[in-house]
Amino acid sequence: MNKIALYITCALTAVAIAALGQSQQYKLGRPATPEEIRELDISVAPDGSGLPKGRGTVVQGQGIYETLCANCHGDRGQGMLQYPALTGGQATLKSSDPLRTVGSYWPYATTVWDYIHRKMPYARPGTLTPDQTYAVTAFVLYLNGILNKEAELNETTLPHVKMPNRNGFVCDPRPDVRSKPKNP
C-alpha cells in the first residue's frame, strides 16, 4: 500500500530497471554468505521490510527514555539547548514559525525506529536492542499523542502506525523558479 501511494506521487520511484545487458564479468569479490548479510543488513523500509522480530511497550520505553534520552531531549521530548524537540509543532507547518518534529513532520514510524536503532543514544549509537528500540519508539510516539499509554509495538504493528504528516510530502518539482531577467 505504501509503495503504491508513493509510486503515484513520485515518478522517479516508478522506474524499475530492466536487467542489465550482457556485461563483463571480472570474477572479483567473494560471495556474501546469508550470515554475513544478516549481520550487516540493518535497513528498514516503510512497508516493514527488514524489521527484526521484537516488541516493546510505551511503559518499557518510558524507563529507557528517562535513562538514556531525557538528558538531551527533555523529559517530554521538548528538546533542550541544541538537541532537537521530538514532540510538538503539529499544525505549525504552514505557519511563519514551523516546528518540525517526529509528531509534526516525520512521515513514517519505521523511520523513527531506524533512526533510533542506528543513531541513538547520541554518544553510543547502535547499542539498543531491537526490543529496546521498539519500546523507545513506542514511547516517543506516545509523547506525540500517536499511540496510547497501553500500546505495544512489534515488527508487524510498527509499519501500520499512521503518522500525522504521512501525506505531507511531494516529489521534487524543480526547476520551479523561472528567472525572468529584467536586463537580459
Place this chain on the structure above:
Amino acid sequence: MTQTRLTRRKFLAATGATIGALPISGMNFPKDMGPGPRPYGEPSPFEQSVVRFLPKTSTPASSYSRTPLQDMFGIITPSGLHYEVHHSGVPEIDPQNHEVMIHGLVERPLIFTMEDFHRLPSVSRIHFLECAGNSGGEQIARPARDPQRSHGLLSCSEWTGVPLRTLLDQVGLKPGASWMVAEGADAGRMARSIPLEKALDDVLVAYGQNGEALRPEQGYPVRLIVPGWEGNVSIKWLRRVQVVDQPYMSAYETAHYTDLMPDGTARQFTFVMEAKSVITRPAGGQHLLGAGFYKITGLAWSGRGRITKTEVSVDSGKTWQVAQLNEPILPKALTRFRLPWWWDGKETSLQSRCTDETGYLQPTREELVAVRGLHATDHYNGIKVWYVRANGEVNHE
C-alpha cells in the same frame, strides 16, 4: 642540525657561477641554503590563513567546515581544504579490514575488498560536491560576510574509482530492482536511498581524490560520488549497497534535506543541486586598493551538466556582461569565470548569474523566495550580491 651552511660568496666560488646568473632585485632573497625535501609537502608558512573555517557546533562529532573559496585558484579544491559535514564524526578505518557488501535484489551478493576495487577498471572524473544547505542563510536574509562563510560548503575534486555500474554488473540485478540503499561505516551508519537509474548512470565508488587516497574526512578508504546531487547522498566510508524495490525513507530523506514550502507540504528527493554561481574576488571581506583595474573572478556550477554562460553585473544589476569561462568546462564540476573590470572608485555592487546546458538561468533571491518561502533553506541557489564601498571595502550588505 649538521647541515653545512654555505655563504653566498663560498657558493659562488665553489660553483664558478657569475653574478649575472643570479636574480638582481631590491627584494630580499635567502643568503643561506634552505632545508631539503620532506616526505609530505605543506603550504608555505605565508599561507597559514588559508584554512577551513570551523563554525562552533554543539559536538565535534556533528559538525562541519567550510572551504576558503576566496583563496582558491582554478577549479580544484586541495584535499585538505575540502569542506566537511559529519553527522557522527570521522571514523578511522584500516583499509586492510574494510569491505563493501553489495546485496539485496541481486543474483550474486558479493563482498569487495579494497584490493578488488584497485584491480577493477577505474575512471577519474572532476566533480563538485555541495552540501544541500550551502548558502541557506542567504535565503532567510542572513547573508554571510565572505565567500567561505556564504558558499564554502562547496568543493571540487578529481575523483578516481570504479563506476558503480561495473559493480552492479558483477552482482547482477534481479527484476523489480529500482532503488538502492547506500550505507557508511561511521558510528551512525549514515544511509541514503538512491534511484538505480542514477546509480547506473554516473555514480562512482571512489577511492582516489586529487591523485592520492581519499582523506579520512572525505570517506577513506572508499566512498560514493553521486555527481551533481546534494552532498549527503555521496555516502562516505561506504560499507554496504543494498539493491531494493522502494526508497527506504531514512531520516536524511524525510526529516532532513526536505524543503518545507509555504503551503505546509515538503519536497522530497530534492537531489539535484541547481545552477549557481558566486563571485569570489572581489568579494566580502576584501579591500580594493583604490580605483583602477581588477579581475573579477568566481565559480559557477550546475548539477544538471555544463555551465554554458556566466554573466556579471558591476552596476548593481542594471546591465550584465558575459564573463569569460576558463577551460576546462566540465559537466557537474566547478567552472571558473573571469571578467576584466575598471573600478571608477564609486560605490556599486557586484553579482553573477549563470546558465547551464539545460537553459536554466540562476534566479535572484527574490524570485526564489517568492516560490519557496523562507523555511526551505536547503537547495538555495539565488544570486549573491557583494557591495563595494567608495573606500574600497567589499561587504555583504
